[in-house]
Structure formats: C-alpha cells, structure tokens
Amino acid sequence: MRQNPTEEELTAAVREVPGATDVYPPPTVLADPPETLGALLHRDLGALSKVDLHDGPDGAEVTARIGVDRSQGAPATARAAAEAIAARFDDDDAPLRVIVRVTRIS
Amino acid sequence: MGEPVVEQEDVLADVSDDVLVQRAVDGDTDAFAGLIGRHGPQLRALMTRLTGSQAEGDQLAQETFYQAWRELPQLEEGAALRGWLLRSGTRLALTHLRSTRPSDDGRPAAAASGDLAEADVPDGRRARLAALSRVLGALPENDRHCWLLREMGGLDYDEIADQLQLPVTDVRGCLARARASIYTRMEEWR
Amino acid sequence: MTASDPRTLTCGKTIDELSDYLARDRRPPDPSIETCPECLNALSGLEDLSAWSRELIEDDGRQLGAPSAEWLRGILDSIALEVRSGRDLPVRHPDPRVTIAITEGAVRSLIRSVGGTVPGVVIAGCRIEGDAETPGAPVRVAVTVSLDWRMSAAPAIAGLRDALGAALAEHTELEIVDIGVTVVDVHGSAPEEEQS
Numbered sequence: 001m002r003q004n005p006t007e008e009e010l011t012a013a014v015r016e017v018p019g020a021t022d023v024y025p026p027p028t029v030l031a032d033p034p035e036t037l038g039a040l041l042h043r044d045l046g047a048l049s050k051v052d053l054h055d056g057p058d059g060a061e062v063t064a065r066i067g068v069d070r071s072q073g074a075p076a077t078a079r080a081a082a083e084a085i086a087a088r089f090d091d092d093d094a095p096l097r098v099i100v101r102v103t104r105i106s
Numbered sequence: 107m108g109e110p111v112v113e114q115e116d117v118l119a120d121v122s123d124d125v126l127v128q129r130a131v132d133g134d135t136d137a138f139a140g141l142i143g144r145h146g147p148q149l150r151a152l153m154t155r156l157t158g159s160q161a162e163g164d165q166l167a168q169e170t171f172y173q174a175w176r177e178l179p180q181l182e183e184g185a186a187l188r189g190w191l192l193r194s195g196t197r198l199a200l201t202h203l204r205s206t207r208p209s210d211d212g213r214p215a216a217a218a219s220g221d222l223a224e225a226d227v228p229d230g231r232r233a234r235l236a237a238l239s240r241v242l243g244a245l246p247e248n249d250r251h252c253w254l255l256r257e258m259g260g261l262d263y264d265e266i267a268d269q270l271q272l273p274v275t276d277v278r279g280c281l282a283r284a285r286a287s288i289y290t291r292m293e294e295w296r
Numbered sequence: 297m298t299a300s301d302p303r304t305l306t307c308g309k310t311i312d313e314l315s316d317y318l319a320r321d322r323r324p325p326d327p328s329i330e331t332c333p334e335c336l337n338a339l340s341g342l343e344d345l346s347a348w349s350r351e352l353i354e355d356d357g358r359q360l361g362a363p364s365a366e367w368l369r370g371i372l373d374s375i376a377l378e379v380r381s382g383r384d385l386p387v388r389h390p391d392p393r394v395t396i397a398i399t400e401g402a403v404r405s406l407i408r409s410v411g412g413t414v415p416g417v418v419i420a421g422c423r424i425e426g427d428a429e430t431p432g433a434p435v436r437v438a439v440t441v442s443l444d445w446r447m448s449a450a451p452a453i454a455g456l457r458d459a460l461g462a463a464l465a466e467h468t469e470l471e472i473v474d475i476g477v478t479v480v481d482v483h484g485s486a487p488e489e490e491q492s
Binding site: 070073074075078079082083086095096097098099100101102103104105106 | 381384387389391393394395396397398399401402403405406409466467468469
Binding site for chain 3: 121131134146147150151154155164231232239257278279281282283288
C-alpha cells in the first residue's frame with residue numbers, strides 16, 4: 001500500500017533546498033486572525049509553519065509557502081522546492097498536485 | 107550581491123511618516139518598527155497614566171500597535187497615524203479599566219500616578235513635574251481622564267465624550283474642574 | 297478666583313471660557329478678557345499649564361525609557377504572520393502537476409529592498425500594473441520614492457531603474473515593459489544640521 005510522505009518529511013525536504021530559508025503557515029491559519037495580540041502569541045507558530053498535505057479522492061495535494069534568499073533566482077529555488085516535494089512521492093502514477101508559493105524574498 | 111550600502115533601518119529613520127505608513131501598508135515590518143519608535147513613547151506614556159501601571163500600559167500599547175497594523179490600509183494619510191493611535195489606545199485602556207476595576211467616579215483613585223510617580227531629584231523642573239504628577243493623581247478619575255485625553259492624547263471634546271461615554275457638557279465640566287484644580291494647586295510653581 | 301467656586305474669577309469669567317478662548321488662539325480678540333488683569337493672569341496661568349503638560353509627556357517618555365526588546369518583538373512577531381500576499385505571479389515548470397508562483401507581496405518587498413541599495417533612495421510605494429497573473433503578459437512597474445534632498449534626482453532614478461530591472465529579471469518571470477519612478481517626497485537632515 002502506497003504511503004504518502006508526512007507533512008514533517010515534506011517540510012524538512014523543502015528546508016534543505018539551497019536558497020530556501022523558511023516555510024510559512026498555510027493561509028487558512030491566517031484567514032481569521034485573533035482579535036488580540038495575546039491570543040495570537042499563544043498559538044504554536046513553529047508547529048503551524050509547515051507544508052500542507054491534503055489527501056483527497058482526487059489524489060494528494062501539497063501546498064508550500066516558502067521564503068527564499070538571493071543566492072540564486074527565486075524561480076530556480078521555487079522549482080527546486082517543488083521537485084524536492086514531488087520526489088518524496090514514490091508512485092508516479094498516483095495523481096499529485098504540488099503548489100509552491102514564494103511569499104518572501106530576503 | 108545586492109547588499110545594502112546603508113542599513114535599511116538607518117535610512118528609514120529619515121523619511122516621513124507618510125513613506126513609512128505606505129511601506130507598512132505594503133507589508134514592510136521594518137517601516138512599522140520605525141513608526142513604533144516614533145509614536146510608541148507618547149502612546150506608552152498615555153496608557154501608563156491612564157492605568158497607573160507601566161506593565162498594563164505597555165501591554166495596551168502593544169495591543170494598539172497590533173490593531174494599527176491591521177487597520178493601517180484604512181488610514182487616509184500618514185499624518186493621521188498618531189491621533190489614530192492615541193484614540194485607539196485610549197479606547198482599549200478605558201475598556202480595560204471598566205472591565206478590571208469597579209467604577210469610582212467620585213473618589214480619587216489611590217495610586218493613579220502609579221508607576222510614573224515622583225522623582226527624588228531636587229532639581230526645580232523635576233520637582234515641578236513631580237508636583238503636577240501628584241496633583242493629577244489626586245483628581246477624581248473622570249476629571250483626570252478628561253485632562254489626560256485632552257492634554258496628552260490631543261483628543262477633541264467630542265472624541266473625549268465618545269470615549270468616556272459622557273455628554274459633551276460633562277466633558278467641559280470635568281476639564282474645567284481639572285484645570286481649575288491643577289491651576290490653584292500649582293499656583294506656587296508659577 | 298472666588299472662594300465659593302474656584303472655576304469662576306471675581307470678574308465673572310470662568311476657567312472654562314478662558315480655556316476655550318486660548319484654544320481658539322485668542323481669536324477673535326475679546327476686549328472684556330484682554331483688558332481684565334485677572335483674566336490675563338489666568339490666561340497666562342493656563343498657558344503655563346499647557347507648557348507643563350507637554351513637559352510632562354516628554355518626561356514620561358524619558359522615565360519609561362525605551363521599551364524592552366521583548367515588547368517590540370511581541371508586536372513584530374504578531375504582525376509577521378499577516379502577510380499581504382496579493383496576486384500570484386506565475387513561474388513556469390514543465391511538470392504539469394506542479395504550480396509555482398511568486399506572490400506580489402514578495403516582489404514588492406524585493407523592490408523595497410533593492411531601493412535600499414541605491415544611495416539616497418527610499419521606496420515609498422510600488423504597484424505592479426497589468427495582467428501579472430498571466431505568463432508573458434506585459435507588465436508595468438510603477439514606483440514612488442523619497443529622495444535624499446542632497447542627491448541629484450536623475451542619476452539616482454536611473455540607478456534605481458537599472459537595479460530594479462536586474463532584480464526583477466532575476467527573481468520573477470514577469471514581462472516588464474516599463475519601470476516608472478516618481479519622486480513623491482524628500483528626506484535627509486536639514487541644511488543647518490549639517491556638520492561643516
């Protein structure tokens with residue numbers, strides 16, 4: 001039985017890509033920000049900063065929001081991140097979508 | 107490659123509030139930090155005087171800046187930011203005071219000058235400021251709040267009435283009483 | 297002031313009226329106040345109070361001191377999550393399963409930081425105009441800047457345009473047909489503050 005990689009493994013794979021500096025929380029986390037700063041800071045930001053894997057009837061969908069540096073062009077780093085994610089899936093026939101967004105260039 | 111010639115923060119120190127606000131609206135947290143540096147001191151001072159506590163004052167100032175970041179796109183121009191911060195902070199402070207302490211309009215609050223109390227330095231100016239601080243602390247809470255919002259916050263009568271949930275005529279009365287009190291008690295310093 | 301009500305002077309005027317008069321910058325001049333020694337004395341007293349209030353604010357600022365690094369961090373950490381992303385600017389990839397984009401927010405922060413590398417230039421705002429979400433569609437970048445008043449504008453603007461062109465070519469796949477730069481503000485120490 002094909003096993004998908006975990007979000008932790010995918011996040012680690014992205015962090016290892018040269019030029020990738022950070023992984024940011026998925027937008028659903030940010031969609032409804034708490035009213036007060038106190039409530040916000042109590043959330044575990046580290047745990048939320050990961051690649052998002054959604055496994056549905058149409059296959060697996062991976063979404064990553066990443067930060068990159070300027071050691072190379074952002075498009076090249078983003079491509080490498082997408083490839084690093086795709087490489088973690090063994091079954092080439094199983095439907096897979098990989099979405100990488102560069103949200104910060106530092 | 108592409109390393110800044112000058113630290114970005116240093117350059118941002120020279121630009122107008124308008125530029126900082128525009129950058130902050132676009133997501134620049136360094137620009138927002140610059141705005142905090144410029145307006146933080148007055149906001150923290152007002153929050154501390156309203157609550158009598160530096161710890162509460164600092165926390166309220168933080169909340170105000172957090173709200174400001176989110177509402178910054180609605181600000182019409184950079185110059186309006188300080189007024190917005192003071193009004194917004196005042197609203198948070200008064201809400202906080204109402205929820206944590208029972209209303210005691212008539213009686214002077216005990217440690218109202220609180221953490222911004224007198225210094226021991228016998229220097230004339232410092233002694234005068236210390237006296238002003240004591241006199242303020244002795245005012246009834248509503249009178250003190252009116253005075254703080256007007257003199258430190260720069261709010262107009264309508265805004266003060268709105269914040270304190272009082273009719274404007276009461277605000278005039280409180281301010282007049284506060285000024286008269288301070289005036290008579292500070293007579294010796296003139 | 298009368299003994300019975302400290303807010304009313306013996307001449308009949310109240311502190312309230314005089315405060316309002318001061319707040320109006322004593323305009324239009326009121327002869328009944330301007331010729332009354334008691335009123336003039338009170339006005340002078342109220343002006344002193346205002347001056348002391350301003351001193352108190354400054355003094356408060358000094359007494360409180362700079363906020364702790366933790367205080368500032370608390371604010372900055374909370375806002376860092378509120379990323380203003382904007383549109384997705386596409387990056388091509390041969391694998392049809394893969395979708396890659398640079399966010400508009402990332403490109404704007406790149407533009408701001410490139411502005412910081414050009415001496416005397418600080419980017420105020422930037423807009424990416426055109427159908428940037430469509431690969432290959434023509435896009436125009438419009439930037440507003442604050443310029444150090446001591447710099448000459450033309451070389452600084454040209455330098456900025458070059459630097460932006462290079463950075464955008466390297467970090468995006470946008471088809472940029474024009475980079476517009478408008479000076480909207482000036483900054484820098486005033487001439488009398490210059491050390492000679």
